[in-house]
Amino acid sequence: MNEEENTQALSFSDYLPSIGIVGLIFSLVTFVIGLFFGYQQINSEPTGSFMSPMMFSGVVICLVSALAGLLAVWHFTREVTPYMTLGQGALIGFLTGAVIVLFSVVLSELWILIFDPEYTTKMMDAAIANIEAMEMPEANKQQMIDAVADSMAGGQSIWQQIFWGVPITGLINLVTGLIGVKVFAEKKEETF
Amino acid sequence: MLVLSLGGGLWGAEQSIGHWTGKLFENVCHQDPLRSLTVNGTPMAVNSRCFGIFSGLWMGWLAIPIIIRFSLKNLWTNWFLLLAVMLQIIDYMGNHILWENNNASRVVLGLLLGVAVAIFLSDFFQTKNNKG
Numbered sequence: 001m002n003e004e005e006n007t008q009a010l011s012f013s014d015y016l017p018s019i020g021i022v023g024l025i026f027s028l029v030t031f032v033i034g035l036f037f038g039y040q041q042i043n044s045e046p047t048g049s050f051m052s053p054m055m056f057s058g059v060v061i062c063l064v065s066a067l068a069g070l071l072a073v074w075h076f077t078r079e080v081t082p083y084m085t086l087g088q089g090a091l092i093g094f095l096t097g098a099v100i101v102l103f104s105v106v107l108s109e110l111w112i113l114i115f116d117p118e119y120t121t122k123m124m125d126a127a128i129a130n131i132e133a134m135e136m137p138e139a140n141k142q143q144m145i146d147a148v149a150d151s152m153a154g155g156q157s158i159w160q161q162i163f164w165g166v167p168i169t170g171l172i173n174l175v176t177g178l179i180g181v182k183v184f185a186e187k188k189e190e191t192f
Numbered sequence: 193m194l195v196l197s198l199g200g201g202l203w204g205a206e207q208s209i210g211h212w213t214g215k216l217f218e219n220v221c222h223q224d225p226l227r228s229l230t231v232n233g234t235p236m237a238v239n240s241r242c243f244g245i246f247s248g249l250w251m252g253w254l255a256i257p258i259i260i261r262f263s264l265k266n267l268w269t270n271w272f273l274l275l276a277v278m279l280q281i282i283d284y285m286g287n288h289i290l291w292e293n294n295n296a297s298r299v300v301l302g303l304l305l306g307v308a309v310a311i312f313l314s315d316f317f318q319t320k321n322n323k324g
Contacts, residue, residue, distance in 0.1 A: 055222040062220040086316050101219065147210030164215040171193055172220060178313050
């Protein structure tokens with residue numbers, strides 16, 4: 001297949017395997033990391049430090065999931081075509097981020113539904129206990145506790161979690177998708 | 193993304209955690225208020241490093257027309273990105289052990305990474321005129 005055919009004959013279904021496979025793998029990985037740090041938080045004594053296991057998990061999950069856009073583009077260049085445009089990389093990156101959020105939310109809900117219905121409550125208790133142990137003015141503490149309680153006990157539905165999660169995770173993977181195009185894809189010479 | 197990362201302070205909220213701007217970033221940032229800059233007295237929705245990265249990306253993106261005059265086909269853009277990534281890792285690993293980073297140093301290093309990504313991608317916006 002020549003370069004011209006490679007870029008023109010693509011349909012959405014050509015993108016799906018890369019987005020789906022990489023998205024699924026990364027959602028599983030981020031779900032497991034989140035769970036690992038989540039139970040570490042639940043089972044640890046409140047330290048009063050902001051860098052709690054859950055905070056740390058946020059950083060790790062962000063860094064890990066940001067690589068998904070890059071790898072999805074790599075997969076696409078290996079399996080479909082080595083010739084890609086920036087827009088294609090952006091599309092693959094964003095949708096991979098969306099798939100990660102979608103499946104990790106579903107996995108979390110399944111975990112809570114099947115294995116540990118008390119997970120959210122235990123997490124909230126651990127987070128509040130940690131805030132209470134922090135050295136800061138009482139008013140600030142109370143504000144933070146209220147905010148945590150609101151965000152966790154408010155019980156975001158699956159749709160809300162997806163709604164809030166997709167845009168930024170998608171955009172970060174969009175950027176790494178663009179980097180992926182530069183690193184893995186071959187650039188078409190554009191003439192005018 | 194940069195505007196949203198400014199957090200609840202921009203919208204009159206007392207906290208970014210729990211605010212809709214905070215919800216947007218809770219999957220990607222630890223949102224530690226002690227490691228965040230403030231807007232109108234309210235910690236941003238992201239920490240200072242993430243804010244630096246977003247600012248760097250934005251500034252770098254705006255500067256692409258200028259950057260491409262200097263970066264085309266130069267290997268330094270790759271090395272610059274690698275250096276910026278390494279600096280984040282070194283700063284993250286060395287913090288609390290060898291040194292204590294602060295909001296200013298995190299913003300600067302984040303900014304460097306954001307700008308490095310924009311520079312790295314800049315040559316995509318250079319088109320070659322082969323006509324004639």
